[in-house]
Amino acid sequence: MPHIHIRHYPREFTAEQLRAxxxxxxxxxxxxxxxxxDTVSISLEPIRPEDWEEQVLSEMAARRELLVKRPGYWKES
Known part of the structure; x- marks a missing residue:
């Protein structure tokens, strides 16, 4: 039962973009x-840019072993 949770900067999507x-x-x-x-579910969660580091980068840093792909902008310390 794979569930994909995508966090992104807030934006409006057209029905066509969501379908894609x-x-x-x-x-x-x-x-x-x-x-x-029928076993796949997908959710989209908008995150404000000013909250990205606290909500997303901090989780990636704490759980880096789970990342399949790291973003090019992320500089690990």
Missing amino acids: VDEAVTAAVTKTFATGE
Whole structure:
């Protein structure tokens, strides 16, 4: 039962953009996890830029072993 939680800067999405995210992420997850589309869920969570470091970067730093891809902007200390 893969659940994908995407945090991002606030923005408006069109229905077409949301459909594109759904289709692309679902395709990658179903292929990689060898599961059906009906087992995948996706959520989007907007995070204000001024809260990004506290809410997102701090979690990435605390759980870096779980990261599959690190962002190019992140400079580990």
